[in-house]
Amino acid sequence: MKKPTLKEVAKEAGLSVGMASRVLNGYGGFSEESRKKILEAVEKLDYRPNTIARALKGKHTKAIGVLISTIASVFSPTLVRAIEDVGSRSGYHLILCNTDEDPTKEQEYLAALYERNVDGLIVSPSPKIHNYLKKMVKGGMPLVLIDRSVHGLNVPTITVDNEIGAYKAVTYLISQGHKRIAIITGLKGIMTSEHRFAGYKKALEENGIPLDENLIQVGDFRRDKAYDAVGRLLDQKKRPTAIFVSNETMSLGALLALEERGVKIPEQLSIIGFGDPDWAPIANPPFSTVRQPTYAIGTLACENLLREIMAAERGKIPAENICMKPDLVIRKSC
């Protein structure tokens, strides 16, 4: 019922705790005979080291915290999977936290993770917690940022070039002859939203197309907002001929609205989305997207974090900033 302890192992073997620890961790000196006795006792009692005690004594918990908006999305599962893949290879466990972009939740999780002595953090931060993060980093917490950078925080940051991605998408739409191009943006204030919007704007400007307020619909990354936004877009006297949607989840909402209204794609309206979900090829019609290398982002994030964790023990290392370039995947929706 109760977990056996090292002390019990030692007693069983007729030796001391110190001896047992040495044998099990392979350091210091011990005779072959002692080794055998300890190992037998371990076997007999089915002893397992207590990670908690080890963590209290030593310096690391072999746990890393991951703060994302929500795992129930298209982007996050692959990202988290990648992080876990590289982390587990080095014996790290992953503590998953869903923040919903809520600063209160973010702070609470951050505080709790700090109290739990995680070895490091991978965070996709909302603007409200920038200062808190800085404080944690100053306190020595290894941190890697994903998807969004924090001004003035010199830690590894893995992002996607959202502006370029949006720019490519909208430019492509323009090259197809579109002039009335709508955008459904992400949550206001979030860096990715702003950059995608900037790319949209830039493409329009470069082609001498004036910005039309009516074509800018503010979304929040969630499905229903995009669904409603498309409704509003379609109700205008001068309908757009194309729509750029700022993330996968909203793409679903937009497509749904279009389907219900019986709008023919791409004949009556073209659409392209940011983020390339699994379902894009089997959508009606196959959905054109801006693809970001999600798994690679997770991999890089965790690799960099592991490096930071090492560095925290040895000496500082310059923070690497990686900005991945997204691709256009043109299918049949535009």
Next chain:
Amino acid sequence: MKKPTLKEVAKEAGLSVGMASRVLNGYGGFSEESRKKILEAVEKLDYRPNTIARALKGKHTKAIGVLISTIASVFSPTLVRAIEDVGSRSGYHLILCNTDEDPTKEQEYLAALYERNVDGLIVSPSPKIHNYLKKMVKGGMPLVLIDRSVHGLNVPTITVDNEIGAYKAVTYLISQGHKRIAIITGLKGIMTSEHRFAGYKKALEENGIPLDENLIQVGDFRRDKAYDAVGRLLDQKKRPTAIFVSNETMSLGALLALEERGVKIPEQLSIIGFGDPDWAPIANPPFSTVRQPTYAIGTLACENLLREIMAAERGKIPAENICMKPDLVIRKSC
């Protein structure tokens, strides 16, 4: 740089550690003056309790482990989100483990989580680790099973009635006049696969339709297997007129293959899938499915686990077995 300790707080306040602990945890007696002094010291040093030390002393870590096949799927993110939602409400953190149905990984994670002293486990187990799980439960580890039950293990188990779900789907297909109905099964040996296959068989039998080996394609839950399976199905001289697919990810593969081959759905072939992904409504054509209450499963699993954890401290409670009934969602693919 270093985390301040309770001892330092006490010193700063000119009191003892015992005092500080009492104030911070609100038990025993202390004067208003002492309370103030401690709180001020806490504030000044920005003290945070050390969860590790607390866990070593006390009995729980406020962490639960979740073992699933992979978070990068359609089903898992919602499930995990639900678990985290109810767990976090009670201050539990969630450690996420991807096993890929690999018994070795499962055992390693289980062992590591045990060493880490998690307070409980939510597991979707492969058959190979049934014995190991039994051992853990005997050792006092609170456990809840999801999606699959383990024979002879008396712990709360939240499942879906996979047989009924498949039965309903295939019966519906038959009611539409289909006689040559294919199935793409899940991974062999996994309980959900077997039950879905059983439902398929039962529907056929009840309607006097003989089982045709050629129409039974063994999949493994992954996309490519289903893609290939559809190819094989289509290459037969006597093509099926309908297909039942055993999970969401394979549905994607099947739909993709059908699309590439230019098969008209539902005119030339009907298809229905187990699991109702987000994209079902915007697929081409809108995809009919068997819907399972994923979020509810996660909620129930975690609620039951929390109850088990309580019970482990106080006294045993009879294990609840919950089997959720899935619904048919008929859209346009059959």
Next chain:
DNA sequence: TTGTAAGCGTTATCAT
């Protein structure tokens, strides 16, 4: 009301 001290299960530094 307050302080002291004994654990919790390890690791690692001392002596021996």
Next chain:
DNA sequence: ATGATAACGCTTACAA
């Protein structure tokens, strides 16, 4: 080669 023993940071029983 081996055994005591002092941390690690906290909780809590016991004294004062």
